[in-house]
Amino acid sequence: xxxxxxxxxxxxxxxxxxxLDVLAPEWSLPVVGRMPEVRRGIAxxxxxxxxxxxxxxRIGKRLRDAGYGRxxxxxxxMKSSLIPWFARVPVRTGFRGELRFGLxxxxxxxxxxxxxxxxxxxxxxxxxxxxxxxxxxxFPALSVSADNQARAMASLGVDAGRxxxxxxxxxxxxxxxxxxxxxFACLAxxxxxxxxxxxxxxSQKDAAAGDAIAAASAARNLCGKTSLADxxxxxxxxxxxxxxxxxxxxxxxxxxxxIHGIYGSSSSKFTPPLSKSREIHEIGLDCRPCFERECPLGxxxxxxxxxxxxxxxxxxxxxx
Numbered sequence: 001x002x003x004x005x006x007x008x009x010x011x012x013x014x015x016x017x018x019x020l021d022v023l024a025p026e027w028s029l030p031v032v033g034r035m036p037e038v039r040r041g042i043a044x045x046x047x048x049x050x051x052x053x054x055x056x057x058r059i060g061k062r063l064r065d066a067g068y069g070r071x072x073x074x075x076x077x078m079k080s081s082l083i084p085w086f087a088r089v090p091v092r093t094g095f096r097g098e099l100r101f102g103l104x105x106x107x108x109x110x111x112x113x114x115x116x117x118x119x120x121x122x123x124x125x126x127x128x129x130x131x132x133x134x135x136x137x138x139f140p141a142l143s144v145s146a147d148n149q150a151r152a153m154a155s156l157g158v159d160a161g162r163x164x165x166x167x168x169x170x171x172x173x174x175x176x177x178x179x180x181x182x183x184f185a186c187l188a189x190x191x192x193x194x195x196x197x198x199x200x201x202x203s204q205k206d207a208a209a210g211d212a213i214a215a216a217s218a219a220r221n222l223c224g225k226t227s228l229a230d231x232x233x234x235x236x237x238x239x240x241x242x243x244x245x246x247x248x249x250x251x252x253x254x255x256x257x258x259i260h261g262i263y264g265s266s267s268s269k270f271t272p273p274l275s276k277s278r279e280i281h282e283i284g285l286d287c288r289p290c291f292e293r294e295c296p297l298g299x300x301x302x303x304x305x306x307x308x309x310x311x312x313x314x315x316x317x318x319x320x
Contacts, residue, residue: 001028002250005140007122012037030228060086139255139274149233162197168243170206174293176265186308188217205244264303
């Protein structure tokens with residue numbers, strides 16, 4: 001969703017007067033609400049992986065009178081193209097994908113070698129047919145609420161009296177994306193000794209990892225204690241952030257925080273944090289990127305060979 005903002009910014013720059021609404025999973029709407037280019041977010045109403053034909057039909061029918069002229073369908077699945085079709089949007093743009101003939105009537109060829117990044121794939125669907133990608137793509141930039149930031153910090157009992165480094169140990173995709181928790185804990189302890197405050201951010205699923213990191217350091221475990229809107233504003237208060245390749249990595253980049261992205265099974269070339277203030281941490285191995293949820297070789301060397309010392313040195317060295 002964060003990377004999709006590059007498309008929204010591109011569309012807005014082309015036609016600032018045209019209203020842009022985003023149909024998205026309900027959980028992601030707080031992110032959409034921080035995008036100035038978007039008029040409103042609309043809850044898709046279906047769970048991840050749910051086909052939900054009846055739900056999609058009902059949402060599509062509700063949108064028929066909204067007067068939409070064009071729908072851009074970012075996912076390449078058949079089910080994702082149903083709501084614009086039910087809504088009778090006249091132009092429905094998307095890549096050629098699974099069984100979508102008729103559902104997507106402005107079908108674009110999909111060349112993975114040319115569109116080698118997620119953000120390029122998104123922006124490409126906003127181009128005129130045959131138009132090349134621009135040389136520079138707009139970076140996401142989420143708005144920050146100073147009032148909500150202050151409220152959240154007061155509620156959680158944290159402050160930015162010392163420079164803050166956020167640690168994000170989770171990754172919904174799977175363990176092959178997750179730097180070992182003990183490495184995060186070691187890094188947190190070193191950062192505390194160096195004069196930094198450390199906040200651990202994530203969902204309730206990451207609470208156990210946050211507890212382990214906090215038990216071995218002076219870090220504050222905030223996992224599961226914040227809303228997504230709170231996390232956006234708290235990350236904006238941080239000087240730097242260390243994260244697996246996860247959603248919060250891209251949120252932190254989009255609010256201007258200096259990013260340290262840790263890549264295991266995934267690729268920094270495919271989903272890089274879209275920011276000039278970033279440091280990529282990865283190990284060059286023949287077996288990566290494998291894009292697997294769990295290490296198929298069982299050793300997880302791509303993450304275990306990436307030492308906390310290396311990340312710490314980059315955090316304290318601000319010359320780059």
